[in-house]
Amino acid sequence: MLSAIMEDYLKAIYYLQDETDERVRTSTLAEHMGVEQPSVTSMMKKLAERDLVHHEPYKGVELTDTGIPIALEIIRHHRLLERYLTDHLEYDWAEVHDEADRLEHHISNQFADRIAEQLGDPAVDPHGDPIPTAELDISAPKCGETLADHQVGDSVRIERVPDEDADLLRYLSEHGIHPGTEVEIVEVTSFGMVTLDLDGGDEPVALPEKVARSISAQSLSEDTS
């Protein structure tokens, strides 16, 4: 059996690995977990002993084939919980992350399967991230352009927004931006500000470029049905 903390490390490694496609560095993991580097090193040794990660000293870690499904299981729990909290328990978009982060380690697979069933086996969570199936298949590994990749004048549909920053989520929510929202990019400044026009018709919404780069968005070109 794995502790909740070990599970958290595996989840973090999965995310970071997904982002960069390289071995995950000790320092990156330490920052992401909010601990000091030696704590990471010692945990990596324990996980490596159980054959959940491959640890190349001084070079970083990556999940093994044993570790990946465990990470995916936790991610499935997390995203199903987020969906359930918003859809069935009237949670606000910005509130779900912390609750799901705690509960993901403590619900059984039976619990996860039951809420998946009630939700009709949803494909994505409220932030647009794909939910692994019960067999731990995960779609749309990582594809896609971000808001920052488009030009002024482009019309795009928001696909995914990051789920960690509650303040950002509240801001986006207040301005009507969710996965599925269609927006037009009306301005990109040299000092890193991206301005959007909502389809709905409110006043434009400005975002720092760093934020724009964390939001996935797909072109609304006519050929893609």
Add this chain to the structure above:
Amino acid sequence: MLSAIMEDYLKAIYYLQDETDERVRTSTLAEHMGVEQPSVTSMMKKLAERDLVHHEPYKGVELTDTGIPIALEIIRHHRLLERYLTDHLEYDWAEVHDEADRLEHHISNQFADRIAEQLGDPAVDPHGDPIPTAELDISAPKCGETLADHQVGDSVRIERVPDEDADLLRYLSEHGIHPGTEVEIVEVTSFGMVTLDLDGGDEPVALPEKVARSISAQSLSEDTS
């Protein structure tokens, strides 16, 4: 903040205190928690330091006025979860205890309040135990006779069954015994066997006297409406 383990101790003390109305002994608590006695003593010191229990060395512990509401909060979480798992997630009667025992420490009060709302603020859990309100009032402190307190020929309604023993619950469930079931006591043997006749009309159900004493049941006399 309290650890999940500290919460478990407080809950256990509450239950045991409720049963006997005396200070709870170290040995009783050790057995209930599945640990050795010294572990209990050292935990009692920590809880006493935080003024959650009053510990009289060699004599036992009792919850303080600070400790009681914390125990009640956890019991509220537990019983609401049991109700929710059976009513909304199709859990079997016998399956809910373990899941609730883990989750009770990790759900927020917000989560508890939301599921309470969805359930219509139920008064009792699936085993008939009262659920504390959001204000932590708990009804029906402990009253009531058990199956073993009645005579042959008496007709009674089952009120509460213990929730810890999954095998017993499965057995009772298979024989149609739930809170609310009306039964007649048809035999009490000298060697400790109690036999019941179900209102429904199936064949009689036999229980050891020890079990009968753990099941609350109220007389179906005509005067109590």
Add this chain to the structure above:
DNA sequence: GAACGAAATTAGACGAGACTAAGTTTATAG
């Protein structure tokens, strides 16, 4: 190719919560 700085690891300690072994206290029997 040597030296330096950043990153990682090793070494050693600590708090939580458990354990075993050893010593106290309490209660009960004679």
Add this chain to the structure above:
DNA sequence: CTATAAACTTAGTCTCGTCTAATTTCGTTC
């Protein structure tokens, strides 16, 4: 009133996951 058994506490150790301080390795720059 004393002896003794049971219950309880104290003392000391262990594992887990963290920390700080000290050391080693890597990669790059001159």
